[in-house]
Amino acid sequence: MIGIDIVNEPQFLWIAEEASRAHIPPDWKELTNEDGEVLYYHTQERKLQKVHPLILRYQEVYFKARSYTKQLESGQIGNLLEQTDAKMAAITASVMGRASKGLPPATPEVVESLARVLGVDSTKEFFLFRVVKQTIEAYVEKKLDLSSIVQDLKDPIEFLRQIRKKQNQVDVIRKPTTVVMCQECENRAAVLKCEQCKDFFCQDCFNSTHATGKRRAHITSDVEQLVCAAFEDRVATCQCVQCGLFYSDEGFMHVHAWDAARPDLRNHLKRVINGLVCLECEHYNASVLCEAGCFVT
16 A cells, blocks of 8 residues: 555565554544445544545655665765765855854855755745745854754755645636535535535535434535625635625625615725735735746736
8 A cells, every 4th residue: 555565675664564553643533434435534624535644654754765775776865965065065154254244144146056955946936045045044043053954954945845836736726716506505605515425515504404314423524615705606706805705806896886875885995815925026916827837926
C-alpha cells in the first residue's frame, strides 16, 4: 500500500514495519459502512476517506528516503553540500559585514544569491523572493545563525510553493460557478452531504429525513458554499461593506438599486470577493493570471 518493492527495495522495509506498528491518530475513527467497507473519519475536519490515514504519512517518508538514497549513490549530495557551503560563506560574510556597519543586510544581490541556493526563481516566484528577503532581515535582527538558514528554509519554501499552487487551483482554476442545491426540496442551497445516502441536503430537509430509523446514525460532511443572500441558486461574487452580506452581482443590484422602499441602500459599497491579492503591490485584488502562475493587477 505504501508502494515499496519488497523484492528490489528490502532496505526500506523498516518503513512498512513502523507503519504496521503505528496506532491510528487520535483524531481519526475507523468505521464500517452498510456495504462492509472500512472507512476512516477525521473528527476535526469531518472528512471521510477509504485510505488509512497512516498510509499517506509513511508514503512521504518512503519517497524521501528513496530520493535521498539515489542522490547519495550518484554523489549529488556531497557535491551539493560543498557548493552550498561555499556560497553560504560568501553570503554570510556579506550580510554580517553590512549589518556591522548599520546598513540594510538584505541587498538585491544578497537576496538573489540566497534565492538561487534555495532554488527560488526570482523572475517568477515574487512572493517567495520576498520571503527570502524578510527571513534574512529577521535572522540578523534576532542574531540567529545564518549558516543554518538554507536548511531552515528548505521545507517552508516548498510548503509555500505548494500553497500558492493550491491557491491558483481554488481561487482561479476551480472557482465555483454553480450552487449545489438540496436534493430534497430543490429550493435551498445544500449545507450538508450525507456520506451514506450520497445526497446533498439543506439543514431542515436533512433533519426531517434523518430524524428516525437507521438514518439517524448517518455521517455528514459540510458543504462549504458562498451563496448569494438574495438568490440561493447563485454563487456569491461580492460583499456589501455596510450590510456584511454576500451577493451575486445580480443579487446586489436587486437589493441595493431596485428596492424603492430602501433608497438609503443605494449608497452602500460593494467589495469584490474570491480574488487573490496582487503579488507585486499587495494592495489590490489580482485581475490577471500570468501563465507562469503569478497574479498581477
